[in-house]
C-alpha cells in the first residue's frame with residue numbers, strides 16, 4: 001500500500017467533494033459476484049445493485065470492466081439504468097444500447113470457434129471450455145490437478161495461432177492479439193477525471209490499478225483508489241498493489257452501502 005493513501009473515509013469524502021469529476025470502476029467475478037464452479041451460474045451479490053445505481057447517480061460515472069462478454073453483464077445488470085459496461089477486457093462496450101466491438105478483434109471469431117472445438121476434443125474430461133466469441137477460457141477449478149496440462153495446452157495453442165494468454169483464477173484464457181486490456185480501458189477513461197476508484201481481485205485488474213497510478217504520476221491532484229478483494233488464489237499479489245483490501249464481494253456491497261451517506265447533500 002502506498003505511504004500516502006488516504007483512509008477509506010477520507011477517500012469517500014474527497015470523492016463526494018469532486019463528484020462531478022469522479023468515477024467508480026468494478027471488475028465483476030470475485031468483486032461484485034462470488035466465485036462459483038459454474039461460470040454461467042454466477043450472479044451479482046443482490047445488495048450491490050442498489051448501491052451501484054445510487055452511486056451512478058452521485059458521481060460522474062460508474063462502470064463494470066470485465067472479462068465477461070457484455071451480453072452476459074447486460075443480463076445480470078438489466079435493472080441498472082446508469083452503469084456502463086465494458087466486456088472482454090474492453091474489446092466490447094455497451095454504447096447507447098448496442099454492443100460495440102473493437103474492429104480489429106472481429107476477424108478472430110472463427111479462430112476462437114475452432115479453438116473452442118479443439119479444446120473440447122483434446123483437453124482432459126472435466127475441463128470447462130468457455131467460448132466467449134472473441135476469447136476462449138479454459139477452466140480447471142473443478143479439476144485442479146489438470147491445471148498444468150491445461151495451461152501448457154493453452155500456451156501451445158496461443159503460439160500456434162498467434163493469440164495472447166491471460167492467466168486468472170483457476171483459468172487460462174486465450175485472446176486475439178489486439179492491443180486492449182483493462183489498463184488501457186481505465187487509462188483512457190480517467191484522462192479527464194479528478195478521481196477514480198477501481199475494485200479488482202485478479203491478475204488482469206493490476207493493469208487497471210497501474211493505470212490509476214500512472215494518472216496520479218502525471219497529475220498529483222488526481223486521486224486514484226485501488227481496492228483489492230481478497231481471495232485464496234491470487235494471494236497477496238493483488239492486495240499488495242492496492243490501497244486497501246476487502247474480504248469478499250459481500251464486503252464490497254457493505255463498503256459501498258457505507259459510502260452512500262458521504263454523497264447525501
Ligand SMILES: O=P(O)(O)OC[C@H]1O[C@H](O[C@H]2O[C@H](CO)[C@@H](O)[C@H](O)[C@H]2O)[C@H](O)[C@@H](O)[C@@H]1O
Nearest residue numbers: 028029035036037039066067137141169170171
Ligand atoms: O474480469 P472478470 O469479470 O473478473 O472475469 C474473469 C473471469 O471470470 C470468470 O471466471 C472466474 O469466475 C468463475 C465463476 O465464479 C470461476 O468458476 C472461475 O474459476 C474464475 O476464473 C469467467 O468465467 C472468465 O471468463 C473470466 O475471464
